[in-house]
Amino acid sequence: MKHDSSPLAMTVPRLAMSLTKVAIALDVSPTSVMQMVEEGLLPRPRVWRRRKLWRVAEIDAALAEWPTDGEQQGEDGEPGRWDAE
Structure with a gap:
């Protein structure tokens, strides 16, 4: 797909x-x-x-749920997990 730079x-x-x-x-790989x-x-x-x-x-919305640097992990020991439910 061609990039459209029109106003x-x-x-x-x-x-x-x-x-x-x-x-x-996100400055990461697709993998x-x-x-x-x-x-x-x-x-x-x-x-x-x-x-x-x-x-x-x-x-x-998912990124907003991620912990910030130095923040404690959740009760289950996992960093904030995104869930649509």
Whole structure:
């Protein structure tokens, strides 16, 4: 897909991102993103046909639940785990 740098494209909010873009946004590899999903630290992607997309709002909500540096772990000994429920 070609990157659109038109003024309109720059004002349209991004609602969802591909695996590659999530990895870039988090400054990690796509493999690390998938590990975070499997560990429950990030939500699973939404699926349309064969395309997988992560909602930006869900990524943001998940990150807000992560512990900050120096914060104690939860009662179960695990850092904050993201859960849509």
